[in-house]
Amino acid sequence: MTEHISQLGWRKSSYSGPDKDSCLEVQDHHPTNVPVRDSKNPGGPTLLIPAAGWSAFVTAVRDGAL
Template sequence: MSAHHIPDASALTAWRKSSYSGADNGDCVEVSDGHPGLTPVRDSKTPTGPALLFGADAWSAFVAGVKG
């Protein structure tokens, strides 16, 4: 695991999609819970692809921006 990404996101567990992804459970980003201080994010279309890692402050700012 590097400081900014994980080459194979399937190495992590507990991935979840936003409840806003729709009833058809379409493709979107997923996050993995249970990693103190980090939020791994991946593309649901490529679950074995890379995951980006966001620090707590960066993730909070992103979520606040989306909600705003």
């Protein structure tokens, strides 16, 4: 599957740590996947997480399950 990932519109996850060693960035508004990358390496690989899986992951983090 190929999906266009813009270099604009990345935001730091509110669940990223306060130090510079654990910064996760995501892009919103992709219909099928959530692009995720390491903010320390913005030119590096981007993971495309299925939207339903990302939603379940965020819920688990909020609920303290992870």
